[in-house]
Amino acid sequence: MANSKSNMVVVIGPTAIGKTQLAIYIAEQFSGEIINTDSRQVYRYMDIGTAKPSISDRTRVPHHMIDINLPDNDFSLGEFIKLANVSIEQITARGNLPIVCGGTGQYVWAIVEGWTVPNIPPNPEFRAAKLKEAEEIGIHSLHDQLSIIDPERASEIDPRNVRRVIRALEIIKETGLKPSQLSKQREEEYSPIIIGLTTNRGNLYHMIDMRVDHMIKNGFLDEVEYLTTQGYKMGIGSLASPGYRELGQYLAGESSLDEAISKTKFQTHRLARRQYTWFKQEDPRITWLDVNQVDITSVASTLVANYLS
Numbered sequence: 468m469a470n471s472k473s474n475m476v477v478v479i480g481p482t483a484i485g486k487t488q489l490a491i492y493i494a495e496q497f498s499g500e501i502i503n504t505d506s507r508q509v510y511r512y513m514d515i516g517t518a519k520p521s522i523s524d525r526t527r528v529p530h531h532m533i534d535i536n537l538p539d540n541d542f543s544l545g546e547f548i549k550l551a552n553v554s555i556e557q558i559t560a561r562g563n564l565p566i567v568c569g570g571t572g573q574y575v576w577a578i579v580e581g582w583t584v585p586n587i588p589p590n591p592e593f594r595a596a597k598l599k600e601a602e603e604i605g606i607h608s609l610h611d612q613l614s615i616i617d618p619e620r621a622s623e624i625d626p627r628n629v630r631r632v633i634r635a636l637e638i639i640k641e642t643g644l645k646p647s648q649l650s651k652q653r654e655e656e657y658s659p660i661i662i663g664l665t666t667n668r669g670n671l672y673h674m675i676d677m678r679v680d681h682m683i684k685n686g687f688l689d690e691v692e693y694l695t696t697q698g699y700k701m702g703i704g705s706l707a708s709p710g711y712r713e714l715g716q717y718l719a720g721e722s723s724l725d726e727a728i729s730k731t732k733f734q735t736h737r738l739a740r741r742q743y744t745w746f747k748q749e750d751p752r753i754t755w756l757d758v759n760q761v762d763i764t765s766v767a768s769t770l771v772a773n774y775l776s
Contacts, residue, residue, distance in 0.1 A: 572745020
């Protein structure tokens with residue numbers, strides 16, 4: 468592709484659809500390195516529950532933006548953009564192909580569209596007040612507040628992710644602007660090919676359920692127990708991700724294991740639906756491949772080869 472902008476491959480889609488293995492395949496075929504855009508894989512110790520690429524996979528192909536923070540630390544969009552762009556610049560300087568892969572739409576579009584984020588410092592008093600409010604009248608009350616002011620941003624945030632909801636409300640308080648409209652764009656540096664993986668809802672839910680069962684079989688409960696013994700609180704911040712809260716409730720004697728697994732599957736279904744609010748089927752930038760109808764490795768390989776030619 469003759470273009471003054473840098474090449475980039477982007478692999479997107481809902482959770483459990485097969486993005487990681489496709490990205491690795493493309494990387495091996497085209498001298499690529501992978502930039503993670505899954506907002507939970509940036510955290511250490513959260514390996515099984517986030518379906519993080521295995522050590523073997525990371526040995527086969529260089530991965531970036533994985534294991535760079537602790538589970539109880541905040542990690543802002545601004546920090547992600549800064550670090551990810553440094554990684555991409557280094558990959559390009561080595562003559563390799565940057566491959567963006569992940570299901571967190573905010574992270575993906577921040578890179579693809581060249582977002583910059585205003586530096587709005589935290590307001591500890593506001594955050595403490597909102598946390599107290601959530602404890603007293605429920606976390607959904609905060610999400611309802613955001614929905615009234617900025618329904619677009621609210622639709623992108625899990626109501627259980629209290630930190631992100633509070634951050635959005637904090638931005639509104641400090642700037643008077645909607646978070647969905649606040650991210651500014653610089654001139655786009657990349658001319659990407661965006662490959663979206665999808666399938667029908669029934670197939671996707673089946674794939675999710677199978678993966679949750681696989682996670683349990685491979686030690687997800689042990690991972691949650693380890694995090695708990697290290698002092699991390701399940702259901703808070705990054706550990707509000709599907710499975711961590713639910714298995715934490717089981718370990719606390721608040722539910723049975725079967726109930727925890729069932730709830731994990733249900734919450735992961737919800738996550739997949741939210742991901743589609745970021746990745747629209749009608750978006751002309753995305754070439755969608757149905758994983759149950761085509762040989763995605765073959766088709767994707769042809770697409771990327773044509774794009775780079």
